[in-house]
Amino acid sequence: MKKQxxxxxxxxxxxxxxxxxxxxxxxxxxxxxxxxxxxxxxIILERGGQAIKIKSNSHMIPEDEENLAYKAAxxxxxxxxxxxxxxxxxxxxxxxxxxxAGGSTDAAAVMIxxxxxxxxxxxxxxxxxxxxxxxxDVPFCIMGGxxxxxxxxxxxxxxxxxxxxxxxxxxxxxxxxxxxxxxxxKRERVxxxxxxxxxxxxxLKYDIIGLTQHMQNDLETVSIKxxxxxxxxxxxxxxxxxxxxxxxxxGPSVIGVFASYEEAREAWERIKGQxxxxxxISSYN
Numbered sequence: 001m002k003k004q005x006x007x008x009x010x011x012x013x014x015x016x017x018x019x020x021x022x023x024x025x026x027x028x029x030x031x032x033x034x035x036x037x038x039x040x041x042x043i044i045l046e047r048g049g050q051a052i053k054i055k056s057n058s059h060m061i062p063e064d065e066e067n068l069a070y071k072a073a074x075x076x077x078x079x080x081x082x083x084x085x086x087x088x089x090x091x092x093x094x095x096x097x098x099x100x101a102g103g104s105t106d107a108a109a110v111m112i113x114x115x116x117x118x119x120x121x122x123x124x125x126x127x128x129x130x131x132x133x134x135x136x137d138v139p140f141c142i143m144g145g146x147x148x149x150x151x152x153x154x155x156x157x158x159x160x161x162x163x164x165x166x167x168x169x170x171x172x173x174x175x176x177x178x179x180x181x182x183x184x185x186k187r188e189r190v191x192x193x194x195x196x197x198x199x200x201x202x203x204l205k206y207d208i209i210g211l212t213q214h215m216q217n218d219l220e221t222v223s224i225k226x227x228x229x230x231x232x233x234x235x236x237x238x239x240x241x242x243x244x245x246x247x248x249x250x251g252p253s254v255i256g257v258f259a260s261y262e263e264a265r266e267a268w269e270r271i272k273g274q275x276x277x278x279x280x281i282s283s284y285n
Contacts, residue, residue: 002117003048009041009109010284011094012101012141013169013248013255016194017217019185027136027152028182031196033203034153035146036284039169041102042091043069043109047117049085052077058092061103072107072134076114079130086114095277097175099249101137108141128156146203146283148196162203163211164283166264168237168256169248171277172229181250184222192216212244212257223251230254233275240267255281 020029054063094102115122131138136152148157194216202210224230237245237256245256258264272278
């Protein structure tokens with residue numbers, strides 16, 4: 001049986017995000033195209049000891065039971081009565097509080113790793129079902145790739161592999177509370193919502209112009225008021241040649257989609273000095 005395992009934990013962006021309304025359980029009903037990207041954390045798992053312990057290169061993430069990766073490990077260890085301890089090291093590369101599912105993808109990687117390390121024999125769908133207990137984004141982070149997400153984000157339909165998107169990701173020096181953004185959301189303030197059916201049709205045709213026309217995020221109506229830099233960054237990316245720019249998730253990260261890697265890299269060279277957290281990214285394979 002393996003003693004140690006290293007796993008990649010890719011960030012997630014929302015290429016579209018439509019908020020349909022509030023549900024009886026307090027969550028919001030969503031419809032979103034989610035995509036994993038090349039920006040990723042690295043997770044190292046090592047069996048041994050008497051407890052679950054977390055270490056990281058980042059002082060900004062908790063190293064106790066508040067960490068979603070810890071919660072994921074504890075959930076599986078309790079469910080399957082695993083007595084052996086586990087050391088989790090998180091090399092944090094995904095910006096924190098950026099709307100990129102950084103905590104969820106770490107939790108997903110830990111669950112995938114424990115399943116392998118302890119030969120639990122869980123299929124992907126079983127892991128996804130368990131992962132929903134940790135957070136709404138965890139099932140997608142386990143599934144990976146690109147998908148249409150509905151419900152809280154957990155009802156997933158995988159899309160066929162399509163275009164390799166070349167993008168810039170810029171995070172302003174600011175964090176937004178997802179809960180606060182959703183609390184302020186008002187459906188009647190949205191002028192233009194994404195058409196996910198049209199997006200998928202363009203995706204399947206490898207039509208980058210068509211799909212970018214349908215990239216919208218309803219939550220921008222709230223987050224731009226809380227963080228005006230989002231609008232400023234969108235305008236800068238457009239001026240640098242992005243076919244489309246939009247906020248990911250509840251923000252404040254902004255992505256710009258470019259026609260080619262070369263154009264994305266040139267834009268990155270010109271904007272990286274203005275924002276500390278600026279990344280040249282692509283679809284994750």
